[in-house]
Amino acid sequence: MMRSMTHRAPLLSESQALRCLLDGIAPVGEREQVDLPNALARVVSEPVMAQSDVPAFDNSAMDGYAVACGDIAAHGETRLAISQRITAGRQPTPLVPGTAARIFTGAPLPPGADTVVMQENCREERGHVVIQGPLAKGGHVRKAGEDIAAGRCVLEQGTVIRPQEMGLAASLGRATLPVYRRVRVSIVVTGNELVAPGAPLAPGQLYNSNRYTLSGLLSALGCELSYSRCIPDDLDATRDALARAARASDFILTSGGVSVGEEDYVKRAIADLGALHVHHIAIKPGKPLTYGTIHGTPLLGLPGNPVSLFVTFVIFARPAILKLQGRTELAPARLWARATFERRNPIKRREYLRARLQEAQDGHGHEVSIHSRQGSAVLSSTAWANCLAVIPEHGTVAPGQAIAVMPFSSLLSPLSD
Ligand code: AMP
Numbered sequence: 001m002m003r004s005m006t007h008r009a010p011l012l013s014e015s016q017a018l019r020c021l022l023d024g025i026a027p028v029g030e031r032e033q034v035d036l037p038n039a040l041a042r043v044v045s046e047p048v049m050a051q052s053d054v055p056a057f058d059n060s061a062m063d064g065y066a067v068a069c070g071d072i073a074a075h076g077e078t079r080l081a082i083s084q085r086i087t088a089g090r091q092p093t094p095l096v097p098g099t100a101a102r103i104f105t106g107a108p109l110p111p112g113a114d115t116v117v118m119q120e121n122c123r124e125e126r127g128h129v130v131i132q133g134p135l136a137k138g139g140h141v142r143k144a145g146e147d148i149a150a151g152r153c154v155l156e157q158g159t160v161i162r163p164q165e166m167g168l169a170a171s172l173g174r175a176t177l178p179v180y181r182r183v184r185v186s187i188v189v190t191g192n193e194l195v196a197p198g199a200p201l202a203p204g205q206l207y208n209s210n211r212y213t214l215s216g217l218l219s220a221l222g223c224e225l226s227y228s229r230c231i232p233d234d235l236d237a238t239r240d241a242l243a244r245a246a247r248a249s250d251f252i253l254t255s256g257g258v259s260v261g262e263e264d265y266v267k268r269a270i271a272d273l274g275a276l277h278v279h280h281i282a283i284k285p286g287k288p289l290t291y292g293t294i295h296g297t298p299l300l301g302l303p304g305n306p307v308s309l310f311v312t313f314v315i316f317a318r319p320a321i322l323k324l325q326g327r328t329e330l331a332p333a334r335l336w337a338r339a340t341f342e343r344r345n346p347i348k349r350r351e352y353l354r355a356r357l358q359e360a361q362d363g364h365g366h367e368v369s370i371h372s373r374q375g376s377a378v379l380s381s382t383a384w385a386n387c388l389a390v391i392p393e394h395g396t397v398a399p400g401q402a403i404a405v406m407p408f409s410s411l412l413s414p415l416s417d
């Protein structure tokens with residue numbers, strides 16, 4: 001029954017398949033407060049408003065002298081007595097009319113002053129300062145609320161917190177931020193042939209690399225790995241692991257056991273426990289896309305081939321995870337670079353090649369080269385690469401032609417958008 005289901009699966013474009021997958025996924029939505037030092041890469045769960053102006057008061061942008069602009073002659077020099085000295089953090093007294101206040105960067109402007117003269121542009125003489133006119137009124141003054149006005153929304157819901165958002169929240173006096181709780185993800189890796197690294201290999205066995213690729217990808221995206229099992233190709237073991245994974249997490253990723261012709265334990269276990277969908281997608285690598293839900297927990301079945309697993313994670317699992325996290329921008333960053341290679345894609349499937357993006361040798365823009373071995377078992381190509389190059393279906397690429405690339409720097413980080 002499963003086999004005929006697979007054969008009858010329609011061929012979908014990547015975007016159609018992605019829409020089907022994402023339609024079945026809702027943001028986790030549970031909220032918590034996080035201390036500011038632990039807020040990096042978390043997602044803001046409700047708008048954060050400024051309770052007060054930043055800066056809270058008019059202050060000096062320079063070391064110099066605070067004056068009333070009207071006291072300075074439009075032409076020639078004006079000599080004013082220095083009536084007070086204001087350092088950062090001090091409360092000034094009102095400016096005595098017709099005098100200047102010595103002032104330092106960040107110190108509050110005294111009432112009655114409206115302009116700061118840089119110390120480089122004047123000279124001090126026995127308790128007086130000599131200033132050359134004319135002055136531009138308001139010069140070198142940071143106005144209250146100039147950075148952030150009270151009442152403004154500073155962090156929108158769905159914003160990923162980067163170092164600069166941490167600083168911004170601190171500048172408003174916030175010690176905590178409202179965020180969504182971390183998304184919990186389970187990994188179920190299948191394969192009789194797999195051995196954990198650290199143990200010796202028997203003939204015919206290989207090391208379970210996918211488990212580590214996946215846990216790295218999940219950490220990089222700020223997820224919590226809540227359950228991880230490596231199981232043999234066996235229906236009962238698969239059912240058991242998937243049922244546990246569904247209880248433990250918001251999202252399940254499986255590795256292996258879903259390719260055409262494979263003993264269909266993963267698909268059968270999903271169908272037994274919940275809902276199964278199999279679509280053939282016009283991308284390479286990673287043609288069949290297996291997804292579904294088990295007891296309400298969405299699941300994505302990734303291929304066992306290490307490169308296919310990596311690519312399908314980036315194309316399908318990543319946006320699903322971002323949606324679960326409450327993020328609003330799910331599309332990966334793409335940019336254009338000139339190909340250094342020639343390639344003909346004879347098939348009606350979009351190809352993702354392991355590639356390296358670098359500054360062009362002639363200093364104009366970027367160029368992209370591809371790894372010489374693009375096989376789906378050549379995991380070293382993913383380590384060599386810093387991006388995926390996108391070759392359209394039936395596309396031909398000539399050297400010098402601009403093609404789309406997806407840099408890992410944005411694909412594998414929660415901080416990029
Ligand atoms: P499968 O999708 O289960 O048919 O696996 C396809 C290929 O990927 C086979 O050559 C497997 O040995 C290999 N493979 C499957 N799972 C893993 C894994 N966890 N780590 C490394 N290679 C794997």
Ligand code: MG
Nearest residue numbers: 191256257304
């Ligand atoms: Mg297998």
